[in-house]
Amino acid sequence: MTNLDRFADLTLLSFGKINVTLGGVVTGAVVFMGAMLLARLVSHALRGVRERSSPRTAGALYLLEKLASYGLVILGVIVGLSAAGLNLSSLTIFAGAIGIGLGLGLQGVVKEFVSGLFLIFDRMVSIGDYIELExxxxxxxxxxxxxxxxxxxxDNVNIIxxxxxxxxxRVTNWTLKGDTRRIHVPFSxxxxxxxxxxxxxxxxxxRANPFTLPETETRKSQVWLVGFGESGLDFELLVWPTQTAVKRPASMHAAYTWLIADALDQAGIEIPFPQTDLRLRSIFGHEGDEALRVLGLQRTTGRAAAGAAIRPSVAPTTNDAADELLSPSDDIAGAEEDSPA
Known part of the structure; x- marks a missing residue:
């Protein structure tokens, strides 16, 4: 037996039937590191496939990626422990130590790990979904x-x-299972x-914009009169945008607001502004139109008095928010981009 063999057979731990040698520890460490490296390579390969796939299959590929990487790591731990001289039956000896570790502060780590597994398998919240927290x-x-x-x-800010x-x-998933939602855009x-x-x-x-979905029997664009404001009539545009637009709420609302302003300008429809009506009951013994003539004034309509006669049609203006919605995004599953208001 050479000196190297004697060094490898050097006993580090002996407890009952457990005999851990230096050579076994080195072998187990090599096996574990190999499993970690293999798990990283497999995860990287599956991630590349997922990034090139459609959003419909990205969730399944992400699940496969996590299962493969976790499985290889766990297999590496088991094989590494066996190579180090700890057979599967001897693992029960370490259960007490693991329990003590959990009691000293690992509960949170285990809780988050188990929660991550539930998220991966449950699929109510998946990679690429646009969500809102409380x-x-x-x-x-x-x-x-x-x-x-x-x-x-x-805004490309990563939040952990x-x-x-x-x-x-409570988590609001705006794009659960790749669906869209109806939005309300107020205007007056x-x-x-x-x-x-x-x-x-x-x-x-x-309806003329590409980020508005084609209408169906259950999903129609509508305009509602929702109230009588202090200066004008309050309306809401109800529309079903594309999924890409839903994931860009700030740009989406800005784009539709700009479109509404352009449409009202071209139709010559006035946007309201604050105004106050002053009623003079009597001036020097005169009332109404007679009182105005005494003051050298003339009765005018509310719109003309504000100097806002019906405007001529104008050409549409540049809508930066709409351009933002139509620009391609480079997210992980076709699912990310600009920030909400």
């Missing part, structure tokens, strides 16, 4: 890790969220405007 944080999920998930806002928060707290017009003309002009502008 505290108002909104963004696309780009990674679900063993301890925390990473959310990227539309513990996995348990996505399970225990001056009193006296033709309501039918307002509706037709705004609907035509909304």
């Amino acid at each position: 505290d108002g944080v909104r963004g696309a999920i780009v990674e679900i890790g063993p301890r925390a998930s990473r959310i990227r806002t539309n 969220i513990p996995n348990s928060r996505l399970i225990e707290d 017009v001056a009193y006296g405007a033709n309501r039918a003309q307002v509706r037709d002009a705004v609907l035509a502008a909304a």
Whole structure:
């Protein structure tokens, strides 16, 4: 037996039937490091396939990626321990030590790890989904890790969220299972405007844009009159945008607001502004039109008095928010980009 063999057979730990040698520890460490390296390579390969795949299959590939990497690491741990001289039956000896470790502070780590597994298998929150938390944080999920998930806002800010928060707290998933949602865009017009003309002009502008989905029996673009404001009629545009637009709420609302303003300008429909009516009951013994003539004034309509006669049609202006919606995004599953208001 050579000196190297004697060195490898050097006993480090002997307890009952357990005999841990230096050579076994080195072998186990090599096996474990090999498993870690293999898990990283497999995860990198599957990530490359996922990034080139469609959003429909990206979630399944992410699940496969995590299962493969976790499985290889666990297999490496088991084989490494066996190579070090600890057979599977001897692992029960370490259960007490693991329990003590959990009692001293590993509960949180295990909790987040288990929560991450639930997130991966449950699929109510998946990679690429655009979510909103109770505290108002909104963004696309780009990674679900063993301890925390990473959310990227539309301002390219990465927010690390513990996995348990996505399970225990209320989470609004705006794009669950790749679906869209209806949005409400408020706007107002001056009193006296033709309501039918307002509706037709705004609907035509909304339907003509590529980030508005084609209408169906259950998903139609609409204009509602929702109230009588202090200076004008309050309306809302109800529209079903594309999924890409839903994931860019700030740009989406800005784009539709700009479109509405352009549509009202081209139709010559006045946007309201604050105004106050002053009624003079008697001036030097005269009332009404007679009192105005005494003052050298003339009765005018509310619109003319404000100096806002019906405006001529104007050409559409440059809508930067709409250009932002139509620009391609480079997110992980076609799911990220700019920030909410």
